[in-house]
Amino acid sequence: MEFVDNTNCLSLFEKKHLGLLSLLDEESTFPKASDFSFANKLKRQLSGNSCFKSEKEGTFKICHYAGEVTYDTAGFLEKNRDPLHSESIQLLSSCTCELSKHFASVMVADSQNKSSLSWHSVKDTHKQSVVMEFKAQLFKLMQQLESTTPHFIQCIQPNSKHHPRLFEHDLVLHQLKCCGVFEVVRISRTCYPTRITHQQFAERYRFLLLRSIASQDPLSVSIAVLQKFNIPPEMYQVGYTKLFFRTGQVAALENAKRQMLLGTLHIQTQFRGLHSRRGYQRLKKGAMNLQSFIRGERTRIHFDNLVKRWRAAVLIQKHTRRRLAANMFNDQLNHVILLQSVTRGFLARRKYKCLQNEKESKASHSIVQGNTRKNNSESRICHEMNGHYPHEPVITELQGRITKAEAALRGKEEENVMLKQQLEQYERKWSEYEAKMKCMEEAWKRQLSSLQLSLVVAKKSLAADDAATRAARTDCTPTHAQYDSEDTLSTGTRTPEVIESKHDNHNPEAKVSAGNSDRRVNAVNHLAKEFEDRRQVFEDDAGFLVAVRSGQIGSNMNPDEELRKLKDRFATWKKDYKSRLKETKVNLSKVGTHDEKSRKRWWGKKSSK
Incomplete structure (x- = not known):
């Protein structure tokens, strides 16, 4: 494998006497040195290094591991010098303040320690530069790293804007390349990146084997698992305490483990579902039985309550009706008593008035007699006085x-x-x-006259129907007699009862018409009688109210209110009487039509014969 070698870059910085840091420290010691002279010196001394590139106007580039970086030499020397002069330390040491003296001693000790750790021996503390301090600190850090086993945590910056939840792909990829993460991954893939102990491997995958094999030692269990799942020997290595796997082998084992767990979970799910369903059915059946029992009991209790309420309602209705009937009877009794008291009062007042008139006539007669006697006595006294005037006190x-x-x-007066x-x-x-009463009497008379006219018309129509019925009977009688005579000629003599029964059998319409005429006469007579009775009652009530209003009869009732009630009763009776009269007319017309049809049917039969 090829890896990036960073040796040239390191020698560019740390090379003794010709490195960038050494040249910067050396140039800082010259009093007339400048940033431009430092840049030219770097160009002369480091131009042979491939990681160094000179630029114009005091700038240069260095090719680091991550990429090229451009540096500007402006201010390098001034920042590198940054010395602490010995005069300052001497001034602090000469102070009377203990704190200042302590600071001076600490600074002197620190300068001595730094000079002892540097690569170059420095005689005075004021010649210690920033670069030398940096090299001393770096040397100390390297010594610590070499004496320990360090572990590094590489932090990756997700974005350059320092905002949360923002990821820049190019920036992160560049950081991973610069940190050498890709090379580490390549190295890991070429060897055995997955490492696990036999004990952990056996505990993790033991359940994939049979119980007899799973009870053996961890090494045997690990080898059995690898053989069972056909892991190629070149993809793993077995050590004394660990197993080493190449990339992807543990994933196959995990896949097999997941399938086994899924199968086990499916079996457990089915078993638990079956168990739960059976338990649910038992609970459901028990709940239904309990609900049916409770509902039945509640229904029975509700029915008993309804029966009790029904009996109580019947009892209440009975007592209520009894009470209402008693109240109605008492009201009627009070009305009868009131009517009797009014009638008796009227009779008593009339008798009292007669007695009072007799008494007044007697009193007037006695007064007339007294006046006559007084006049006679006064005339007698005057004759006795013979014209003498009375005394002044008397006057x-x-x-x-x-x-x-x-x-x-x-x-x-x-x-x-x-x-x-x-x-x-x-x-x-x-x-x-009186005007109101006359108007009402006239209205009643008009209404009564209209009712009388209606009744007369009904009587006339009834009389006409009766006449027609009698004429029909008269016409029917000879015909039946003729039929009877013909029957007599053909069958011999018959008794009068037989003839009469036959006559009745041959003429049922006559019987029906006779019954209808009787009913019509009764209905009309009933209406006429009711009309006369009601008229007499209303006239008597009106006369009584007139007498009460005129003061002829003393009573505590209000005649105007009673008159209004009488008017309402008359209007109600009039409406009802008109409706019944109308119904009677309709019935009479129906009966007349039926009689006419019967006569027509009978006449048709007669004509056909």
Whole structure:
């Protein structure tokens, strides 16, 4: 294998007396030296080295392992000198401060140590340069590395921008090339990169063998595993404690191990799945049994609760209905009692009024008699006095009485005026009420007249239907008699009962029409009777309310409210009566049509015969 040799580059820097570092240190000792003279000196001394390339204006290039690097000699000498003069150390040593003296002693000791480790013997500390210090530190580092077994960790910079999560492929590849990672990989591939002890190998791949072989020592187990998987002998080497494999052999063993593990895992999966399914079926069956039992028990409990609730509801309904019936009975009883009390009060007030009138007539008669007697006595007294005037106190008393009588008369007159006004208001209200009552009576009369007309029309139509039915019966009777006579001629004499039964059998339509006519007459008569009864009831109620409103009958009821209720009852009855009257008309028309059809059918039969 070919590797990059970096010897020329190292000799370019570290060659004794002619190396770059030695030339820089030497040039720094000349007082008149400059950066340009240092560049020319490097060009003269190092032009024969292949790693050195001279450039213009004091620059040069060095071919390192990683690539070419351009250097500028500007400031090299100044930075290399950077001396610490002995005068400064002497000044610090002469100070009275202990700290300054300590610094001076430390600096002197450090300079002496550096000069002893350098390749060149230096007489004064002020001649120690930066390059010499660097060479001394490098020499010390090499001694430490040679005396130990170091391990290096190579860090790779992912990008030049120092940003996280940013990877520059070219930069990383260049760093790997510069660090020699590729050469290390090539070396590793040409030999046996994978190394593992027999104990670790046996523990890792023992389960791939049979149990009898797997129980042997680790070396035997390792050889058995290699033979079982047909690993070529040139691809591995067996040592006393380790096995050495070439690249790719361990991957084959790992693949076989993975397949074995996958097969084992598949078997375990199937077995665990079967076991879990069986357990699940058992649990499911048990859960279903438990659920069915619990649901049945809950259903039974719910049914018992429903039965109890139903019984309780029936009991509540029974008591509620009983209570409602009792309340309804009590209401009806109270209404009956109220009606009786109103009627009895009306009769009692009328009787009381008659008695009061008799009493007033008697009182007026007694007052007239008293006045007559008083006048007679006064006339008698005047005749006795014979024209003498009364005394003055008597006159004063009479004047006072006259004044009081006049004041009382004025009060009575004012009271009479107020009573007249109230009487006028009552008369106006009474006239308005009478007008309303007249309007309502007229409306009721019009409605009753319309109902009467409808009833008359129904009666007329019923009478016409009855007349038609009787005419049909009259027409039917001779025909049946003729038929009977013909039958008599053909079969002999018959009894009247037989003739009558035969007549009935030959004329069923007559029986049906007779029954229909009776029903129509009954329906119309019922409507007429109901109309008369309702009219009488409404007239009585209206007269009673008028009497209460006029004050003829004393009662605590409100006549206006009762009148409104009476009007509502009349409207309801009127609507219901009209609907029933309409239904009766429809039924009458249907029955009339049926009779007409029956007559037509019978007449057709008669004509055909």
